[in-house]
Amino acid sequence: MLKRKALASLKRMTVAFNAVEDDGRTSSVLLSLQHSFEMLLKAALVHNNVPVFDKKLGRSIGFEKCLELSRQQPNIKLTDAEAGTLRAIDALRDDEQHWFNSVSEPILFIHARAGVTLFDDLLNRVFRERLADSLPLRVLPISTEPPMGLDILIDQEFSQIQDLLQPGRRARNEARARIRTLLAIEGHASEESLVSEKDVDRVEKGIAQGKSRNAVFPALEQISTAFSGEGPTLTVRFDQKGPPVKFADRDSDAAAIREIDLQKKFHRSATDLAEKLNLSLPRSLALRQHLGIDDDPKCFYIFEMGSQKHPRFSDNALKLMRESMKALDMDKVWASHKPIGRGKSPRECPIEGCAQSTKN
Structure with a gap:
């Protein structure tokens, strides 16, 4: 029909x-x-x-x-x-x-x-x-x-x-x-x-x-x-074709700056991401840490309303995480990024390309 x-x-x-x-x-x-x-x-x-x-x-x-x-x-x-x-x-x-x-x-x-x-x-x-x-x-x-x-x-x-x-x-x-x-x-x-x-x-x-x-x-x-x-x-x-369009601030010398509706672009919660990927919240967080999702301005944004902060994710985050799961062993990702006890040294992720290892 x-x-x-x-x-x-x-x-x-x-x-x-x-x-x-x-x-x-x-x-x-x-x-x-x-x-x-x-x-x-x-x-x-x-x-x-x-x-x-x-x-x-x-x-x-x-x-x-x-x-x-x-x-x-x-x-x-x-x-x-x-x-x-x-x-x-x-x-x-x-x-x-x-x-x-x-x-x-x-x-x-x-x-x-x-x-x-x-x-x-x-x-x-x-x-x-x-x-x-x-x-x-x-x-x-x-x-x-x-x-x-x-x-x-x-x-x-x-x-x-x-x-x-x-x-x-x-x-x-x-x-x-x-x-x-x-x-x-x-x-x-x-x-x-x-x-x-x-x-x-x-x-x-x-x-x-x-x-x-x-x-x-x-x-x-x-x-x-x-x-x-x-x-x-x-x-x-x-x-x-060509290089991607760059986001510019209001002080940039650009004739036409497109104002993006951030609430529309970053419309996913952490729970929504986990559900879409069929992951638990802790495992979803581990994958985000491995990929550096929360440090990517195209994937992550925090909306501040007074004293409250609301982290939100874009479809770019979902796409990147979904594609990475095809090549990554999630058990290894979880083992390298799961929560650690107090006083313990941070784990080093042995998986090549880990965003946290590069950051450290």
Whole structure:
């Protein structure tokens, strides 16, 4: 049933894309495309015996939770680049539905074709089916213009934004609408794809000050596109390249600093980590100490509320611990990191790569 709904939503997307252009076309394409992936991910999770119903909320899980669980499931194997494509589509859909943004025809097409490519990849990977078995090639999104790489499209958009922000143009609203689209596309490289007004303000200010595209949109430098085939058989895949984006403090010389919702990023408790890994709390702590999880700012954060401190962990911590358990002997980890009595000297972990041994 979920898979049929996913295919039905994808069909609606192709109909909307190939329809005569109107004000609701972009919204219909992005809404149907995002919904088709939510249904497909849920179908894949159910196929792998992963529940998609939240008993606490009394309703099915949302798109972000589907994405998180799909990245964790070895039988789905959603890669970082694929997750980035889905985050960007979701962010574009959110901005199109709830804000005023401007998605150009080439950017819409390249994401629609990338969505079709990824849909076919996931359908084949999980269900051993091809999209062509359910959807004729002739109805897929086709452009009369040759597809351009994302870097070229971004350069074109950035130049237009610069022009729109020139003194006397009185086109600030249109410029901000295009800024929103480029910020949403950063979802390809950033786990935080929600676009806020503060993000748009910072980018606008940076462009007005004459800063370069690389300075204003650093995350976009990590994204590349790969094309193969042509016409109805064209495939588009996004990939990540270059050095990772660095977190900067407020005093850093950056035109656009993305404010990350820390409570959203670091949302796991120590108990939650242990339960997800099927470990006891003491053994989970031993593994954290061995890997240096509590010393990694990408994995660990302490929320301070008055005199109270609440340690929390990110999905990076869960992923790192889960992957390490495939190669580590947990009995040896426990023996090297279990609690010691008072007055006793700390143990030395004989396992290569121990974070505590390196620290000491």
